Amino acid sequence: MGEVIVITSGKGGVGKTTTTANIGTGLAAMGYKVVLVDTDIGLRNLDVVLGLENRIVYDLVDVTSGNCRLRQALIKDKKLDGLHLLPAAQTKDKTAINPEQMRQLCADLKKEFDYIIIDCPAGIEQGFRNAIAGAEKAVVVTTPEVSAVRDADRIIGLLEAADLREPKLIINRIRPKMVRQGDMMSIDDIIDILAVDLLGVIPEDEMIVIMTNRGESVVLDQNSRSGQAYRNIVRRLTGEEVPVMNFDENEGFFKKLKKMIGIK
């Protein structure tokens, strides 16, 4: 039986979809059978982040309303055998499905996949309630900003009220240099305030933009720090103990030299 994990944040634009894509790709690269479900009906994005936008025939609403069989709507990834996408509908809205249908869908997917990763829309309305309905675990993504952490706090409250206890936190787009200068909240600051367990920290990295432009996931890039950070998160999700990366050591002499002469 698979495990259903919802990726949520409250605030938009903090990296939910990128995180969903990377976690899913990372798990599939480890050999697991994974399906990513985009529940952001009307604002479908996970397909382009994964580079699968040209392959969509049926979508989530087609499945829940019985227009097609579940198997017909699942899109296989180009590279990774174990990775699948169930895309959101683009022309309908959040009321096109309900929590009960999502629960049923997750139960069906659990029979076939090791991990079901659900990309939740921003906000706390019906889209959110649909996304969390079938989930057993929740991951909350935030960035080191007042607005994002505030929304994360609200989401954590709502998740716990919906019996999704002990959500795990991902802090995205941290800038180690700004943290050192005292101009950005640190990992400890945010953990202190939200009082949840940390799943991982992703440094701000141009490589994420570059990979997303191509429709690829940075988790497969062996050279970037954000890729490493996502691989660590994936391993933690599978139950491994992995220490949080130390971002301070990375600006060593050789790294700078390499950057100067353009190796990386």
Place this chain on the structure above:
Amino acid sequence: MLEFLSRLFGRDSGSKNVAKERLRLVLVHDRSSVSPQLLETLKAEMIQVISNYMDVDEQGLEVNLDSSGNSVALVASIPVRGMKRKP
């Protein structure tokens, strides 16, 4: 420019502390979120209890949650018109 100079002389402790303080305050408020309806019920029941002992001005009664410092307080302002006669 001013910011740069103060940074240069090491006076400014960084904007993170401002962010943390603002966040802390806003969360105190968010977490203690009380619906207006609950506040109204609370008011009505308070009036009921207090009017057993004194004569209060129901129109002038104000009940609010106040978050200052690091705690939340229930602040009630209840104008008293007069005391009731002891039984």
